[in-house]
Each structure stands twice: as C-alpha cells, then as structure tokens.
Amino acid sequence: MSTSATTFVPDAGHPAAGHEHHHGHEQSFFFKYIWSVDHKMIGLQYLWTSFFFLFIGGLLAMGIRYQLAYPGVPVPLIGSLLPSTIASDGIILPGGYNMFFTMHATVMVFLVVMPLLIGGFGNYLIPLKIGAGDMAFPTLNAMSYWLYVLSGIIIIASFFVDGGAAQSGWTAYAPLSSTAAYNNNTQIGQSLWCVGLFVNGLSSIAGATNYITTIINMRAPGMTMFRLPLSVWASSSPRGSSSSPCRCSPPRRPCFSPTSTSAPPSSPRRADSRSSGSTCSGSSVTPRSTS
C-alpha cells in the first residue's frame, strides 16, 4: 500500500491528522477490511456482500423452477431442512412458493443488482475515474454500506419469523400486502420486508448524496463534465433523479400501519384463489380468458 498522504486524503487536512497516525500505515485488520472508510474497500465490501446475496437469490430461483417443473414432488436433499412455513415433508407449499418468488425478486433487485452495480462499481470507480482521492463523505459512504448490510439481514431474517416471509410479490401492491389473511395471518414477514426496504432506501439516498457531491466537486483539473467517462454519468444521473423518490413510494407505506392491516378478506373469490396457490393472479386478466 502506498503510504504517501496527499492533499486528496480526506483526513490529511484535518488538524488532528498531523500528530495522530496516518491512514495506510499499520491499520489493524478490523479497520482495514471491516470498518473501512476507503472508497475502494467499501466498493469491494459491496461486491462481496452482493455476491453472497446473489447466491441466496439464485437458490431461491432454483426453488421456484423446481416447484414449477415438479409440483408436489419433495425437494431432494434439502427438502427436510426447509422451514414449516415453506414446505411440509419437503413438498413446497403454495405459500412457500409465494415467498420464493417474492424474495427472489426482492433480493435480486435490492440486494444484488443495485448494490453490485451502483454500490460496488460506483464506489470503486467514481473517484478513480474523476481523479479524486476518495469520496466526498467517506463516513457517510461507510454508513451507506452498513445500512445495506442491515437491510439485507432484515429482509433475509423475515424467512424465519412466525408466518414466514412476505408473499405479495416484490411490488407489494396494497390489497395483497396489507391483508393479513394473504400472509399466513401474520403481517410480520411483510412488515420486515417493508422495514428492510426502508433501510435499503436510506442506504441508497446516503450513497446518492455522496456520489453527486463527489462528481460535482472533486473532479481533477481539466476533467470537465463532458470529459467524464460514461459510467460516471450513468451512476450519477439515475441516483439523483430516480432512486431517492422511488424508495419512498406509496405502495410500501400501508405496511407501516399494522393496525389497519388485519382485516379479513372481503370476497370469497380471493380466498379461493389463494387455496389454489395463485394469490397474485386471481383478479387479473390473463390470456386464459381468450380461449
């Protein structure tokens, strides 16, 4: 590791940095790899963590595909290990299948693709590509990563609570997500899902603030906006425009009022569609109606 402290090291301008130790000398394992504020290490942390979630999301996808190919056949090898909310005697229940596709999409979108592309590569590459020493707010950057980890833990933990994980699809549209009867009569999984996404949104907003400030303020001399590599443009424009407001979107809000969500299903047709395992396609138009 280079030990030269330049003017771009964020702590170098700090009055305390003169007599205390410089970063990059002998950092303990903990500060170097875990509690790091270096954008490169945070980028790699994002990378490894999203790989872990990619593995989980992939396993969930395999579960979905197994069920669709062999419905009613016990899952080989790991069937007996599945929680009782997902499978009985190794056979995946309709509710368990709903959890699979809901959590597959949630994990892949919010815990894999966005952290991997924006968190991982954005963090690693933006300062390097614009000629900066680090992000504008290194600590905020670390906070963004740890909020992402926290959201991942909350979302995965919802598999193991009473009633199991959310079952209303990753869109979580309100009648489905807010009715307890569609969620094994508990709303715990769905509520955890919402809290997890809320925390994930905080992580996104923290990251977005950081990226935009960095790109606007910390470009090297001569790096005009139209000399920026396109990946820098790409990681700033969506973060500024779409990601922050999307995370506060209305469909998720009903989940935060559990008192209003315990109403029984009002129409028996809904209940029927649930018993055949199709909670989400019950009321919609499908090509089936054409035949």
Place this chain on the structure above:
Amino acid sequence: MILPAMGLVSEILPVFARKPIFGYKAMVWAMVAIGFLGFIVWGHHMFVSGMNLTLGAAFSVSTMIIAVPSAIKTFNWMGTVWRGSIEFTTPMLFALAFVSMFVIGGLSGIFMASTPVDLFVHNSYFIVAHIHYVLFGGSLFGAFAAIYFWYPKMFGRMMNETLGKIHFFATFIFFNLTFFPMHNLGLGGMMRRIADPTVYEHLRALQPINIFVSWASFGMGLATFIFIWNFIWSLRHGKPAGKNPWNATTLEWTVPSPPGHGNFDVTPTVYNGPYEYSVPGMQKDYLPQNEKAPEGARLEVH
C-alpha cells in the same frame, strides 16, 4: 437499474473495439433522458389494475418514448463496434451479450408498453421473460462484463480467460434456453406467480416446456460455480496485471493495481476526453486522459 450497467458497458466496448465511443454527447443526454423518463412510466406496471384508460394511454406514450433514448444508446454501441478491430475477451463477450440481450428485452418491452397488448400478456410468463431479458441479460451480464474488466484493477491479477469464456458461453446459452421459452409459456396462457401449473387444464400441455426451462436454469446455476471458482482462484494464481492491462485511457488505469491509499500520488491533470482510441496521427493506438496529445493528432472534440 439498467443505467449503471449501460455506463459500464459503454466503457468496455470502446476499449476492445479500439475506437472512440460513437456519439458521446448523445449517450450522455440519452442517459439523462432515461433517468428523467424513468419517473413517469411507473403506471405501465398497472394497466390491468383498473386504471382510467386515458391515464393508461399517457403511460403508454411515456413508456414508448423511453424507447427513443434507449435506441440511441443501442445504435451508438453498434456504431462503436462497427468496423472496429474487436478483441473477443471475456468482458467484451459479456458486453456484446449485454447489448444483444437488451435489444431482445427492449423490443418485447416496446409492444408491452401498448395498453391493448399489455392487457393480454400482463401477469403472464411473457412479462417474466421480458424482465429477465432486461435485468439478467442486461444488468447482470453488464455486471459480469464489469467484473472481468475491472478485476485486474481491483485485485492486481487477471482472471483466467479460458474459464471466463466457458463461463460466458455456458451462461449465455443456458440463459437463452431458460428465458426464451418463457415467451412461449406466456403466450400459451401460463400465468405469473402460480405455484402449480399442472392444476390448470390449459397448462398441462405446456408442462414439458416448464421442465425444460427448469433444467436450463439449473445449468445456468451450475455455470455460476465456474465463475466463483475463477474469481477465487485468480485472487492468488492469476497472471499479475500491470497498471493498464487493457491499454485503456481513463484515469484509473494510470495508477497501480490495486491503487494505494489516496489513489493518486499527484493529482492528475486531464487533457482529453475519455475515449481517444486509434487517434489518427499517433504512434500508439490510445491516448490516456492525463497525457497531452502529440503534434498532429486529430482528437475527438471534447
């Protein structure tokens, strides 16, 4: 979500085509346009929710408009690789796969944007096929391209090319075997999010396709282990990468791999745009951003 992948792929294509990106400013404004239009298309998820048809028409139009900047980007990528001297490295293969899969997903997206069509295919496996062509064939292929491309910068070693190519072809083939038949399943009437297709009379004839798709997806899952192995093995045993293994121009390739703390010993000064490849009038075929152009070099205007 696709935008960061678009940006990363826009970096990789010029490097391995040894040409400047085609239409830099159009690419930038297309990205800004996609970022803005992304705000006003959310209603296209809800055409079947009983929304007012006039509102549905508005969302239809906004969704179709977003195809314009996307097409600008696609044509510019094609213009970038057009008659370039292409090196088919693993990151380039993934980047090219990104472009072509994104086109397939984008085309099915355009006609689903039309409300009357969407009423028929919504909540069917057609939608599932579309989203996976965009999100897996798009974003995740872009991510794989980026991992193979920036791995040397991150860890100082190259990933194994042979394993990388096996991983690419296995993923690419199994990806298409998995998700293309889903179009047929959807048009055949298979609903999205049903736990047991065999309880529906009209879906029993389609069950062989479901089994085929599942086995293809298992194959794709297994192919990922090649990638994991390659990633971990190369951490210690990969060929050491210098500062700039791909002969690329942007600033991250001017520092050691992996870069030290603080990134740059001396703050770099930037003289050129980011994609100066095969500049006429120069000896070497690329011009790093922090090097002044020699006399007589004819640069892109930035």
